[in-house]
Amino acid sequence: MSVSENDPLIVNNKAFKIKTINCRHFLLLPVAMLLFFGFVVQFYVISQWIQYVIKREAQLEDAGSTSGCLLSNTSDPRYKSFQNVEKKTALWQLYYMLSSSIPAFFVTAVLPSYSDTFGRRILFIIPYSMMLLKYILCSLIIFYEWDLIWILLASSLEGISGSYFTVFSGCYSFIADLTKPGRQRTLFITCFDGIQLLSITVAGFVSGYFIEFQGYFVPMASCTLILFCAWAIAILFLPETLQKENSSDVISVFTNLKRTVDFYKSKTFSGKRAAYTLLVLSIFTAEMAGSNRGSIEMLYQLGKPFCWPSQKIGLFSAARHAAQGFAGIALITPLKKCLSEVRIAILSNFVNAGSFVLEAFARTDLMLYLVPVPALLGRLTVSMSKSIMSSMTDADKQGSLFASITAMTSICGSAAPFLNNAVYAATVSFFNGFIFLVLAGFCGLGFTLLLIYAKTQTFKNDMPKIETIITNG
Template identity: 25%
Template sequence: MTSSNISSNTGPSSHDRSEIHDTSGHERYDVINRPEDNRGQAYQDSDTKRLIPRGYDPDLQQTPDEDDKETQPLTSAKVPQSDGEPGAGAIEKYPFILLNVIMILNSAATRIYQSLIDQYIYQHYSDQLLGNTSAKTASNPCVNGSSGYNSSVQDAVQTIQDKTSEMSLYLAVVNNAPAMLSCVLLGVLSPVLSRKVLLMIPEFGSLVKGVVTAAVIYWDLDLAWLYIGYGVEGLCGNWAGLLLGIFLYMSDITSRGAHRTYFMSFLEGGKGLVASTMYYATGQLLKSTGFTIPALMAAIFLLLGFCVIPLLPERRARLDDHHHANAVDFSPAGCCRRLALPFSKGQHPRVRKMILWALMSVLILLIAATGNSKIRNLYLMNLPFCWDSATIGWFFSAQEMTFNLFTMFGVPLLYRLLPGLWLAIVGTVSALITYVMFAVATSSLEIYMTIGLAVGFNAPFGLIRGELSRMLGPESQGSLFAAIAVFESFSFAAGTPTLSLYRWSLTFYSGLAFSVLAGLLCFVLVMLGIYQVLWLQYRRELQNKELIIKPYGTINS
């Protein structure tokens, strides 16, 4: 690369601007040096005299010791930390433990509802259509269909499935349509609100839903009352808003190296591993006690999660004066600028492309995962499987334990061998094979095989979150996780057409919806492949000292 001419102004002003002119014809980048805050600084290696960017390093596993920095390559140079920011490889253990507790409690409640709501609605319509003499669907979902599958039984099962799917669709829309707007607002307000407030808002909404659901089941109220709980949760941001707050807090208490990806993957896997036991417990409770006890358990878990949040240390976004001024600009233009920070011209062009490809990938992954979660219970309760609640419970517990153990321990072990998003590609292939197996299965044995085939199912989500977070500075974290939260809420709503597709295909091929989900993941593989090519080019240019990067932050002056 042709050497750059660097001219800088020195003076007492709060913003010292250095201009970097690349005589080879590449785009020019401005470097703002702020004496009061080193987050925007670019600095020079004492031997090479080359500009070392302050920012994301795809190879950085751990920051070298100060004594060794002279012998380190360009991409491993020591990066100065901002006040309150952990050193590389470090994490603040107390808040990390509390975040895991909050995540586990909410995940446990979510797992209960995933098994409970569909089966409760199914039972409700079964009682309406067949009266109190019908078998309880928690233990016999095919309604006395074990002998012969006569036409009247098949018609009854299809009608029950159709009405249950319709009700689930309406609940999803009521919950997720307002949640998309709520997540945008939470992202816009993230620079000025404390992290605890960002967590308490969606947690409160989930608690209201838990109380309303328990009341509906306990007093056998009309199903329409469920809309109140689901609507309030949606207005508060629902599960996606809670994840926004949790991962924002995680970005505050972890360094920007590869350890951030490890810890986010661990958090993603840990919440699923512990909560996965809820599938088995819920299945057993539904079969032995009915629906009331699991509904009360879920509400108690949400209440405990709400009580744990105040125990977290107070945290706010770490911003310099320039970005703090933008953070308190609540005009429509100011809000749009904050939301667009990860995609603004202040980021290097290749980084912008990587972020866009990764976000499109995670959107489709979320839509596929949500669509799967909405139909799998109904699919397994239908002919020819006729699984009862206990079988569904232990199956999903085993499946989730498998892929969450891989996310917690396999990802950190294999990441050094397969850096970037290679492991996310492996996980996507695993999910694709799982969907194909569901689509073509004609016996329970084929469904059981997916316990092992789904080993990488959950890996892409934590990896993509961690890698994208590492690319961006603190001023862009809220915008990034708000975008992912909006995608999650959108996927909860966009996944509902899977229910319509499932209802439509019941009469001729009930596995069609899983085939469509597998097709969506083919697009994800292409997108992640493009991301990985860009990432390899980016890493090679850093290693060859060919790249001058826009430093840690976005310049909007």
């Protein structure tokens, strides 16, 4: 019997086994949080070090300061020099991020799917090892003040392991192995995303003061030590969660690639393809709006009219991420009592668009500090869409599902920096907030996609048969 795209969506009807959650499984939190913390701090270190090098090469007298904000005469040659520094910094940040995200796209399209066969631990050990090499190299680059081209080489080391995209896939597959589809999985994914944002909050808060008082080398070396601790925990103590009963057979790279796109085109998923497509596109729009937001906000805040130092940039980053993190953890339960997952995602897009519009027209510190208020629910779109998609998917295809999602996310990791930095460089001289209106447009597109999903798809809450295994692993 054929199945229509308009038929009710079944969560999944294949029996699968999950492990009982024990203390060792919570090691996922320090393993992931240490990575996120170190990644954010090194991001701010590298980004601001790039601008420092460019200003030094331009032989500006105050090369150690954050910007040329003390210059008010727009016809002054030095004023134009500082504008050129902003543009060149945006371009080098673009090169830096593309050198990682382009190779990461190809890796994330394949590697996470193999975790359905070889287990989830490979999604932590491989990227952590390559990122540790990158951090060591970046520390040497900063200490010896090597040419900027070496930063691109270091970033590519991270990219060939899939970067943090692979780690995200590992985290969500790890959670899917341990939780029941539906409300429990939604709660765990949302709380994980909230804790992730809180770790980013602490990192953003610390990074500004760390850079201001210690320069660039000490923070970068500290990030290397932090990542080494996460790498050691992952190798020595992190348990495997994939059950043999849920594992798939060894398949070729080509077949593995095919598995990641089957959700959106294969007849096997007839009746669900439209839902998968709308949801993954909603993730795409949300990531295009948010994945490079911190980088473009930093450039925005370094320039006129704000001219913020490192401490204020860190405080703002901390405020926005803390608001989103606490909202995810504290509000998900009451929101779930009132709204469905898709309606929460729709609301998230709406309020996030408002935060971007406010940021675009902010001209005072107060207006900018109000941005985290409408951004409170801004990241829930991604959590809700991932949870719905995971609940629709069988246990032996969770790795392939998150491979398709992380591949889409890695596309955003390449496209968002390219778009954001190019638009910012082109509009900074006449309207430096224009890029935030573009990002608000992505939120509007995601809002529309989810409305279409809500109107055309129905969700039948038939829970699958689940066998729980009591295990020490």
